[in-house]
Amino acid sequence: MKILGIDLAGSEKRKTGICILNEELEANSFCLFKDKEILDLIEKEKPDLIAIDAPLSLPKGRKSLNKKSKIHFRECDRELLKRGIKFFPITLGPMRKLTARGIKLRKILEKKYKVIEVYPGATQDILKIPRKQKSMEELKRGLEKQGIKILNKNPNADELDAITCAFTGFLYLKGKYIAIGNKKEGQIILPKLQQ
Numbered sequence: 001m002k003i004l005g006i007d008l009a010g011s012e013k014r015k016t017g018i019c020i021l022n023e024e025l026e027a028n029s030f031c032l033f034k035d036k037e038i039l040d041l042i043e044k045e046k047p048d049l050i051a052i053d054a055p056l057s058l059p060k061g062r063k064s065l066n067k068k069s070k071i072h073f074r075e076c077d078r079e080l081l082k083r084g085i086k087f088f089p090i091t092l093g094p095m096r097k098l099t100a101r102g103i104k105l106r107k108i109l110e111k112k113y114k115v116i117e118v119y120p121g122a123t124q125d126i127l128k129i130p131r132k133q134k135s136m137e138e139l140k141r142g143l144e145k146q147g148i149k150i151l152n153k154n155p156n157a158d159e160l161d162a163i164t165c166a167f168t169g170f171l172y173l174k175g176k177y178i179a180i181g182n183k184k185e186g187q188i189i190l191p192k193l194q195q
Contacts, residue, residue, distance in 0.1 A: 001173060004047040005166025006038065007120065007158045008054040008105070010098035017158030020045060021166035026149045029159035035105065042109065049114050051169030053161060054102030055090040056117040057186030065096045076117075076181025076188040085122045116172060116189045120164035126191050129164075132157040143167065 007017035015031040016038065032038055042050065055074075058064075062071040072091045073081075080087055090099045102117075109115050124131050129142030139160050144150060148167055152159060171177050171191045181187040 001170075002045060002047045003166045003169040003173065004042060004045060004050045005118075005162040005164070005169060006050065006052045006054075007161035007165055008052055008098060008102055009033075009158070010094050010101060015156070015158045017156070017160070017162030017165075019159065019162035019166040020047070021148075021163070021170055024149070025147050025167075025170065026151060027143075027163045027166060029150065029152050029155050029163055031156070031158055035101070038105070039108065042113065047113065049116065049169045049173055050109055051116050051118045051165040051172070051189070052102060052105065053118055053120050053165050054105075055095070055099040055186070056102045056106040056115070058099070058103070059090070060182070060185045062091075065091065065100055074181055074185050076186060079180040080119070080122060080188070083122075085119075085125050087119060087121060116169060117186060118165045118168040118189050120161040120168070122188070123164050123168045123191055126193065132160055136160060 001023040003021045005019035009016045012034045018032055019027050019029040021027050059071045059074045062069050072089045088095045106115050121131055130138040132139050143163055172189050176192050177189050178192050179187040179189055
């Protein structure tokens with residue numbers, strides 16, 4: 001089993017965190033910049049699942065990110081709000097670029113690969129792991145408590161979020177997940193808390 005976690009940046013000029021996670025929960029993390037680098041890596045690695053932290057769809061009834069509209073939230077976004085999970089709306093300034101990039105990559109990748117949308121902040125909140133804004137060291141420790149073996153000794157914030165993306169993908173493949181939102185409009189995969 002091989003899962004690729006991608007903490008996608010809104011621009012090719014900024015670091016995109018990447019994690020390749022195997023069945024033993026060994027996490028190899030690093031950063032890439034360009035879409036071509038990401039696509040080349042995917043072709044080389046041929047993962048069973050790609051878990052991307054970026055909106056991968058537009059809200060129902062919204063035709064484009066560029067045209068003004070009163071529609072800002074997908075059903076999955078409203079579900080995050082209900083759960084008290086903080087996030088940036090996909091139509092907010094910098095999020096527009098990220099959403100456009102996420103949708104573009106999803107369309108290319110889903111022809112050959114299983115692609116899911118994840119949100120590391122939500123996974124971290126559900127698993128009671130501090131987010132990177134609080135403490136990167138505590139975030140790293142929290143991931144290691146989940147059984148993840150982080151191979152890079154000093155992962156940056158983007159890599160820690162990519163590791164979280166990949167771990168969410170791991171839980172998805174193990175059936176330990178919930179999918180919020182509407183299948184047609186777009187869903188976000190979250191960890192399911194074990195009773």
